[in-house]
Amino acid sequence: xxxxxxxxxxxxxxxxxxxxxxxxxxxxxxxxxxxxxxxxxxxxxxxxxxxxxxxxxxxxxxxxxxxxxxxxxxxxxxxxxxxxxxxxxxxxxxxxxxx
Amino acid sequence: xxxxxxxxxxxxxxxxxxxxxxxxxxxxxxxxxxxxxxxxxxxxxxxxxxxxxxxxxxxxxxxxxxxxxxxxxxxxxxxxxxxxxxxxxxxxxxxxxxxxxxxxxxxxxxxxxxxxxxxxxxxxxxxxxxxxxxxxxxxxxxxxxxxxxxxxxxxxxxxxxxxxxxxxxxxxxxxxxxxxxxxxxxxxxxxxxxxxxxxxxxxxxxxxxxxxxxxxxxxxxxxxxxxxxxxxxxxxxxxxxxxxxxx
Numbered sequence: 001x002x003x004x005x006x007x008x009x010x011x012x013x014x015x016x017x018x019x020x021x022x023x024x025x026x027x028x029x030x031x032x033x034x035x036x037x038x039x040x041x042x043x044x045x046x047x048x049x050x051x052x053x054x055x056x057x058x059x060x061x062x063x064x065x066x067x068x069x070x071x072x073x074x075x076x077x078x079x080x081x082x083x084x085x086x087x088x089x090x091x092x093x094x095x096x097x098x099x
Numbered sequence: 100x101x102x103x104x105x106x107x108x109x110x111x112x113x114x115x116x117x118x119x120x121x122x123x124x125x126x127x128x129x130x131x132x133x134x135x136x137x138x139x140x141x142x143x144x145x146x147x148x149x150x151x152x153x154x155x156x157x158x159x160x161x162x163x164x165x166x167x168x169x170x171x172x173x174x175x176x177x178x179x180x181x182x183x184x185x186x187x188x189x190x191x192x193x194x195x196x197x198x199x200x201x202x203x204x205x206x207x208x209x210x211x212x213x214x215x216x217x218x219x220x221x222x223x224x225x226x227x228x229x230x231x232x233x234x235x236x237x238x239x240x241x242x243x244x245x246x247x248x249x250x251x252x253x254x255x256x257x258x259x260x261x262x263x264x265x266x267x268x269x270x271x272x273x274x275x276x277x278x279x280x281x282x283x284x285x286x287x288x289x290x291x292x293x294x295x296x297x298x299x300x301x302x303x304x305x306x307x308x309x310x311x312x313x314x315x316x317x318x319x320x321x322x323x324x325x326x327x328x329x330x331x332x333x334x335x336x337x338x339x340x341x342x343x344x345x346x
Contacts, residue, residue, distance in 0.1 A: 001115045001159065003232055003246040004225025009123050009156075011217030013130050015210045020134030022206035028139055028185060032146050035177070036130055039153050042169075046160045050232055053247035055267035058260075061165055062268065065172050066279045070286035072177050076184045077293035083188050 006047035013040035027079050027089040031072070038068050115159050122159070125152040139190060143181050150174045161232075161249040164261040 017040060020033030042061045049057025083089055125148065132145040150173040157166035224230075229239035232248035239245040252263060268276055 001119050001232065002226045002228075002230040003244075004221045004230055005119065005123070006156070006160065007221045007225060008218060009126065011221070012127060012214055015214040015217070016127070016130040016134060018213065019206050019210035022209070023134065023203060026139065026190070028181070028188075028190065029134075029142060032133055032142060032181065035146065035173075036133060036149065039150065039173070042165075043153055043156060043160075046157055046162050046165055049162070050160050050249050051244070051246045053249055053252050055252075055263055058162055058165055058264045059267050059272050061162075062168070062264065063272075063275060063279060065168060066283065069172060069177060070282050072180055073286045073290045074293070076180055077290045080184060080188065081293055083190075089188070089190055 003047055003051050007044060010040040010043035010047070013037075013043070025090050025092055027082065027091050030091060031075055031079070035068065035072070038064060118155065118159050122152040122155040125149075126156065139185050140182070143178060143185060146181070147174055147178045150178065161253070162260060164264055 014037050017033045017036035020036065021030055024030055024033065042064055045057040045060045045064070047057075049055065049061075079089065086093065129145045129149040129152065133142045133149065136142045136145060150169060154166045154169040154174065157163075157169055224242050224244050227240070227243045229237050229243045229245050232246040236245065249260075249263075253260060
């Protein structure tokens with residue numbers, strides 16, 4: 001299999017995730033789209049590891065998964081808190097941090 | 100590794116091509132479904148499908164260990180967390196929450212532009228005959244990129260991908276590994292602190308009397324500033340709070 005098709009596939013997946021982040025206004029859906037983009041990057045890294053026959057890309061994927069797990073834990077806790085405080089998940093509702 | 104040997108036997112093997120196209124179509128389709136389905140739970144299930152197909156693609160990339168990690172951590176742990184939060188908040192119905200027309204057009208145009216750039220960059224040099232992974236591929240011509248493939252690296256390591264990854268992780272990347280452990284600890288502590296509700300104790304006695312509780316809140320709570328926000332939060336937060344205490 002030509003390695004370029006993996007890069008193209010992950011690039012397209014990244015674009016889909018990006019469009020999702022820009023389009024949707026629900027905080028949880030936004031978060032899921034970010035996960036989509038992270039997975040696309042993981043696929044690129046694994047394909048690069050195969051292309052150069054080295055372990056570095058696979059190690060990076062490992063670390064990306066660790067960071068994504070930590071990010072999801074904290075991010076979802078923040079989303080739950082926001083929902084309890086404001087009663088909505090819409091990210092366009094005027095923000096507390098805006099000045 | 101026997102499964103891997105069946106999936107990706109040699110360079111340019113037809114099995115690998117078939118598996119790649121099947122999982123690629125599933126991955127793209129489920130990704131589009133995630134961003135277009137209005138029901139959040141359906142979107143989450145499509146995201147699970149996407150994660151599983153990425154795991155399958157890792158298998159064709161000769162990264163069996165990553166494939167297992169992908170299914171366990173992403174498909175298992177992270178998506179359970181997502182579904183748990185969706186169910187806890189009861190927000191599965193939908194979202195009014197679509198962007199306005201101008202944002203929509205700009206977003207789709209930007210995404211298409213980026214996708215075009217990706218295609219422009221990779222079609223050609225990376226999709227030639229020389230880019231087929233493995234020893235059988237012809238030598239790369241000018242401007243073409245070769246793919247080494249992991250078969251030889253695995254042969255030196257008894258054919259186990261986990262050992263290949265683990266040796267690098269515990270020698271070259273020791274300090275990042277330790278930092279990752281620290282990061283996970285910090286994330287756990289952060290989640291515990293965020294999940295604690297400061298006003299749990301005072302309103303415990305007069306749970307049934309919503310008005311009294313709201314009045315309490317308006318008097319005593321000076322952190323929230325606006326009284327409207329405090330009252331709104333109280334109304335929004337009371338239902339789930341009750342179930343928490345019950346359980």
